[in-house]
Amino acid sequence: MFTPVPTRSMRLACAEYMSxxxxxxxxxxxMGADGSSIFTKFASRYPERFIDVGIAEANLVSVAAGIAAxxxxxxxxxxxxxxxxxxxxxxxxxxxxxxxxxxxIGVGGGLSYGAxxxxxxxxxxxxxxxxxxxxxxxxxxxxxxxxxxLRAALEWPGPAYIRIGAxxxxxxxxxxxxxxxxxxxxxxxxxDLWIVSTGATTIHSVRAACALTDQNYSVGVINAHxxxxxxxxxxxxxIRDTDKLLVVEEHVKAGGLASIVAEILVARREKWKFNNIxxxxxxxxxxxxxxxxxxxxxxxxxxISAALTMxxx
Amino acid sequence: xxVDKYLLTALPAKRETGCLAATQWDLSSxxxxxxxxxxxxxxxxxxxxxxxVDVRPAFERSLMMNEFTLPIEEVEALEAIxxxxxxxxxxxxxxxxxHIGPALSIIDILVALYFKCLKISPSNLFDEDRDRFILxxxxxxxxxYAVLLESGILDQSVMDDFxxxxxxxxxxxxxxxxxxEFSTGSLGHGLxxxxxxxIAGRLNSQNYRTVVLMGDGELxxxxxxxxxxxxxxxxxxxxxxxxxxxxFQQEGLTRRVMNMDPLTDKWGxxxxxxxxxxxxxxxxxxCAIGKAAQFVSGPTVIVADTIKGKGVTFMENNPDWHMGYLxxxxxxxxxxxxxAEAP
Numbered sequence: 001m002f003t004p005v006p007t008r009s010m011r012l013a014c015a016e017y018m019s020x021x022x023x024x025x026x027x028x029x030x031m032g033a034d035g036s037s038i039f040t041k042f043a044s045r046y047p048e049r050f051i052d053v054g055i056a057e058a059n060l061v062s063v064a065a066g067i068a069a070x071x072x073x074x075x076x077x078x079x080x081x082x083x084x085x086x087x088x089x090x091x092x093x094x095x096x097x098x099x100x101x102x103x104x105i106g107v108g109g110g111l112s113y114g115a116x117x118x119x120x121x122x123x124x125x126x127x128x129x130x131x132x133x134x135x136x137x138x139x140x141x142x143x144x145x146x147x148x149x150l151r152a153a154l155e156w157p158g159p160a161y162i163r164i165g166a167x168x169x170x171x172x173x174x175x176x177x178x179x180x181x182x183x184x185x186x187x188x189x190x191x192d193l194w195i196v197s198t199g200a201t202t203i204h205s206v207r208a209a210c211a212l213t214d215q216n217y218s219v220g221v222i223n224a225h226x227x228x229x230x231x232x233x234x235x236x237x238x239i240r241d242t243d244k245l246l247v248v249e250e251h252v253k254a255g256g257l258a259s260i261v262a263e264i265l266v267a268r269r270e271k272w273k274f275n276n277i278x279x280x281x282x283x284x285x286x287x288x289x290x291x292x293x294x295x296x297x298x299x300x301x302x303x304i305s306a307a308l309t310m311x312x313x
Numbered sequence: 314x315x316v317d318k319y320l321l322t323a324l325p326a327k328r329e330t331g332c333l334a335a336t337q338w339d340l341s342s343x344x345x346x347x348x349x350x351x352x353x354x355x356x357x358x359x360x361x362x363x364x365x366v367d368v369r370p371a372f373e374r375s376l377m378m379n380e381f382t383l384p385i386e387e388v389e390a391l392e393a394i395x396x397x398x399x400x401x402x403x404x405x406x407x408x409x410x411x412h413i414g415p416a417l418s419i420i421d422i423l424v425a426l427y428f429k430c431l432k433i434s435p436s437n438l439f440d441e442d443r444d445r446f447i448l449x450x451x452x453x454x455x456x457x458y459a460v461l462l463e464s465g466i467l468d469q470s471v472m473d474d475f476x477x478x479x480x481x482x483x484x485x486x487x488x489x490x491x492x493x494e495f496s497t498g499s500l501g502h503g504l505x506x507x508x509x510x511x512i513a514g515r516l517n518s519q520n521y522r523t524v525v526l527m528g529d530g531e532l533x534x535x536x537x538x539x540x541x542x543x544x545x546x547x548x549x550x551x552x553x554x555x556x557x558x559x560x561f562q563q564e565g566l567t568r569r570v571m572n573m574d575p576l577t578d579k580w581g582x583x584x585x586x587x588x589x590x591x592x593x594x595x596x597x598x599x600c601a602i603g604k605a606a607q608f609v610s611g612p613t614v615i616v617a618d619t620i621k622g623k624g625v626t627f628m629e630n631n632p633d634w635h636m637g638y639l640x641x642x643x644x645x646x647x648x649x650x651x652x653a654e655a656p
Contacts, residue, residue: 029516051512059505059539066509069494070517071441090536093499094506098488
């Protein structure tokens with residue numbers, strides 16, 4: 001069984017990367033709302049290039065837009081739930097409609113803040129951002145992915161969003177690995193069923209696939225780290241030899257990765273056995289991220305169960 | 314109607330020197346008040362502790378002479394432009410319903426900005442050191458369009474096809490139009506955007522000015538005050554906010570819908586320099602904008618006392634004309650009303 005032991009903080013990995021590009025990207029400005037550990041190192045080296053707006057996300061996003069309109073690239077780091085829900089309109093009107101280079105790092109996306117409760121969860125980021133023009137969306141599965149996403153976001157000409165975890169996350173990839181922006185990351189090949197996952201559930205999907213191998217099922221795992229633009233043709237190519245697809249995501253079931261994949265499949269008018277596991281909108285119980293993932297059937301146990309339902313004749 | 318020009322500044326610190334001190338602007342002060350003697354003080358929402366001194370017209374010129382004082386010929390030329398711009402706004406309203414009242418209240422401010430104060434012209438729209446203007450109260454779009462037409466930034470052809478489907482003049486300004494820096498129309502966005510542009514100017518070692526024009530109803534939006542804190546905290550002295558204080562919002566008097574008084578106190582408490590001015594006196598507005606740029610400490614807000622629907626008698630202070638369409642008889646009456654203001 002696949003047992004990844006080490007963990008690594010996406011935040012710290014991003015902080016290292018931000019510091020490393022501070023010199024090579026002199027136009028970069030970093031912004032936070034009452035601090036941002038992602039930019040601590042960057043700010044200590046270039047204090048004039050870090051702007052803290054205090055606890056004011058709406059102001060944060062509009063100010064970022066104003067700066068970005070003056071030949072600067074702005075990295076914004078803030079707690080994902082407050083950033084996207086509070087500043088929705090500012091993001092839509094001032095940043096995305098205007099197609100400005102504002103790169104948002106949403107800290108603590110998904111259920112990452114666990115027991116802090118639903119005010120701090122952000123399980124609708126894909127749905128929110130898919131409805132906005134121009135913005136690229138990345139959900140890395142580990143720290144190495146996060147750095148790849150950050151690099152890709154900087155190269156993307158317009159706005160971008162990266163969801164990262166709040167605490168240490170399991171390491172999925174050897175570091176450094178080849179990160180292909182706007183591509184798919186096939187972690188485990190398979191024949192009988194493909195699991196398409198994004199973010200924190202990818203490691204659980206890999207565990208599930210390994211366990212299912214012991215039961216003589218060949219289950220593949222695709223890490224879909226780039227949600228928008230989505231690598232549609234590549235997905236269809238990877239899954240071409242199977243007719244069973246299970247989408248697993250730490251996101252509400254509506255509007256996320258499952259919706260993206262289902263839209264692609266329906267448009268092809270082919271017959272698929274399709275299922276998805278995600279979060280039900282509503283009030284979750286109190287629990288750590290792992291406990292909540294278990295509650296929603298998004299851990300290896302839940303994924304195995306959903307996969308077997310599709311695999312058994 | 315002749316425009317009364319002027320008046321005066323009065324600063325608590327200058328009390329002992331009396332009104333003659335009005336020529337000496339104390340730029341270390343947080344508050345400057347320019348009183349137009351036509352406006353009853355009770356309408357002006359002045360802070361209780363503020364000393365105000367009226368200066369009678371006989372003393373006006375000698376008191377107000379400063380580097381921003383305009384020759385009378387130039388004042389009259391700018392006032393003529395404002396009348397032409399108002400007529401253009403009326404023309405728009407003969408084609409479709411537009412936000413006419415909120416547009417007419419800002420015309421004199423826009424004319425002061427575009428024809429005297431700001432470095433914005435058809436030839437520098439893409440220069441990095443151009444001044445930035447954000448019409449945060451985007452619903453006054455047709456006031457802005459009329460000024461952009463008058464200044465040559467918008468081509469006259471947009472007027473010709475205004476009635477056609479797919480014409481180029483949306484009800485709220487859209488980024489990408491000539492002379493429009495950002496899309497506005499959702500209130501409370503302009504000040505933080507302007508703050509970003511202003512701080513970028515500092516980062517880029519450029520000394521352009523950024524001016525954001527807001528409505529007084531717009532100040533209900535919380536994002537304005539988030540941004541007000543931010544601007545003062547970062548000492549954005551190259552940023553000027555102007556509040557079009559026409560005392561009305563869509564539903565009626567601001568005082569009834571959501572009272573923002575004491576407004577100058579609020580801005581002062583947020584760390585801003587405050588100038589109160591008659592928003593229909595172009596030379597006063599020019600002077601206030603010029604003075605605002607001289608503060609070395611803090612951002613400056615100009616609270617411009619205005620009249621909704623200014624210039625058209627039957628629209629003035631009438632919330633029914635927040636948005637409207639003019640039939641030919643109304644158009645004739647409105648044009649006559651504006652022409653009557655010519656000297």
